[in-house]
Amino acid sequence: MWALPRLPSLFQSRKGEVDLTLCHSERNVGSQRQLQPGSIGLRCLRVLAVTTFLTQICPLRSARADNGYDAWLRYAPLTETERAKYGSFPAAVIVLNNSALLHTAEAEFIRGVRGMLGRTLRVEKGVPQESSVILGTSAELHSIGSHLRSPKNLSADGYWLAKDRIRRHDCIIIAGSTDRGTLYGVFALLRKIAFAEDLSHLQEMQEPANPVRWVNDWDNLDGRIERGYGGRSIFFADGSVRPDLSRVSDYGRLLASVGINGCVVNNVNADPRLLAPNFLPQLARVADAFRPWGVRLGISVDLSSPKSLGGLDTFDPLDPRVRSWWKEKAIEIDHLIPDFAGFLVKADSEGRAGPSSYGRTPADAANTVARALQPYGGMVMYRAFVYDHHLDWRNPKNDRARAAYDIFHPLDGKFEDNVIIQIKHGPIDFQVREPASPLLGGLEKTSGAIELQITQEYMGQQRHLCFLVPMWKETLDFDMRVGNHPTPVKNIVSGRVFHRALGGFAGVANVGLDANWLGNPMAMANLYGFARLAWDPNLSSAAIAYEWTRLTLGNNPEVDRTVDAMLLSSWPTYENYTGPLGAGTLTDILGSHYGPGVESSERNGWGQWHRADHDGIGMDRTVATGTGYVGQYSPEVQKEFETLAATPDSLLLFFHHVSYTYRLKSGKTVIQHIYDSHYEGAERVHEFVRMWESIRNFVGDDERYESVLARLKYQEGRAIVWRDAVCNWFLRVSGIPDAKSRVGQYPNRTEAESMQLQGYEPVDVEPSETASGGKAVVCRAPASNCAASFHFSGAPGTYQLNVQYFDQNNGKAKFRISLNGRQLDEWVADDTLPNAKLGGDTSTRRQIRGVTLHQGDEIRIEGIPDGGELAALDYLEIEPVSK
């Protein structure tokens, strides 16, 4: 009988024994709860099967299933030792005004304290009559004590946390410059409690570095999300705003907890219907759901709306009728959404309508819309992602990377004050490594924001662990050397360098209806990290990883150490097995942007070229001999990239075309680096699995533990798919063998097409490097049940069996593997990978650990196709288990 793989139950470990995790985590609860003879812990062990007993008598941290919904806002109970630090914590909370935001702040504070300290605070009014927590704006503090003053005037959204005596009572003050600042202060204090920090000398002031801290969600009105990997839209379904917006409100809470103050809710490839008179009231409901959390609503607009929706015969931004149309629209919106944040615009890009249709500039378009919003405080975020995707690839001087600077730099100073140019962090498109976009240093009289992508479009689509904060930090710290002065990108976008009132961060989040928002609990570290950097770009990657891990997985030092190490090395690891040396993510750029597809970048107009051929690889972007892109940077930065000698290895192929035998600063040749880095990357993912398994007993939640483990094991197999596809492609094209004799040589593999086949037939896979030996076997009608078998001829011993198969998304094929007729494993290929074809997107690995084999044993793999999915097999690898 076929059965879906089941997660072990809460009370059963993988070995089928009683799971000690539950009582192990009891040690977290406090020293008096060590497993002593006769202790509650041991008594628990005896009756583990009784759920009610466990939940009622043993209030264990880990007994609470965690599906990731609460993300970093779990407010999990502190241990007794940790709680002891809060013995004198106030029992009352006083709120100094009646605004909706402060009600939110009050309720959140009570919720957090109840969760972590197990106490329910009383709500009081007026001056404190006992030790209390005071919530209000700094201006309101005077009403309860004239001496209460924050150390300096706080800027917008800033807050002050302090311990002070008011009327002889010890009080904790949470005072914002505004109500929103107070709410941020509440979340900050709750974080401190979650970290079990000592509050006896509390004195801290925080101000956001950036006025604009927005997320963008690329949701379509039908509920699909462009480049979203966490389920369908929380905002829209079937062409309307969803009736139930409770998820939106919870999203607002998550965003507010880390200081995000705006959210654009629809795809930048915008649907004009959003601006229709009958749609705007629906959007007002979304704004209502966000408002208690201080998150302002923004929307993406299609610049052709005056024509496509408004019935005009033009959308020329300089036409007076078009200007009036936008003005009327702004009035309509303001009427319904008085705190409307503004419009996000993608125009003249990837087929979107734009001002170029009328020979107008982006400044003409942005200003028309911005003037309409000006009276109501709205902004226009105009994206610099404007480029021609029909570039002639034969012309070596053509270069998509030049586009943003070439188009926007000449317009500097021509934009209204409420226009912000939203600039992707690199000049191409969220590749695994790019230099900072030169446009970030190229606008001195125009406000700018950096666009970062939280959703992992090119970074493994949430199926791979890839913590992006270290990558973002490289861009934020990139010194543009404007005017020969230190001008890191972070200080340009904040407005500090060029004294701009506006500026900041926009992050493409794309959360969805999946319980854990992004489809993988670990991916939430990127949403958290984005927001923390938007607040303070000087925070280190390690500090952010540490915060996130503790808030999400608890204060266990072993967990922190292990998870932080995994997070912090995950981006370089991903880079190693996907696209090293600045070549870009070597993925299928014409399709899913997911699996390997080295050649897909070439010979088309999209301009994501790496120019790899028989002789060498890389884009020559120098001024001397290349596209001239390097000339878009300041003279000092040009010196870093114009010559081969100065360019760092990590970006070599972004700036230069070199032969495969070119020697890097590391001493390796380019080709050997490509081979080695892919092997190192895949090996590191293997370690990630072991690292996660090592903290199993401390993570303390089976559901979350298992879901992360499943993802990591999947990634382990995928890193090998990437490694083999990329290395084999370069071996074939360069003709240079791997000095370590690994590429193209797989002694432990048996190709499916060379096994004894019953019903299965061999097929070619395209591109050929995405299947071992370029071939697979498929089970096609009239066969409805196929098998591939062979006899083991290696040395007797214990092995891991790796079955490489294809998990197409157009069916749920079933597989079973047996040894001498005894079933070892069975599974259903029911993943929803982004392809229905055999190839780099769908190649997947199933591991069966600890199998004892003897010479002559028969190994048989059976497959039952389903729908369009043909139970395709690539190979079986019999891997000796290292001692």
Ligand code: GCV
């Ligand atoms: C919303 C890339 C993505 C597109 C995205 C575009 C953009 O090209 O693949 O899905 O479109 O960037 O940022 O506008």
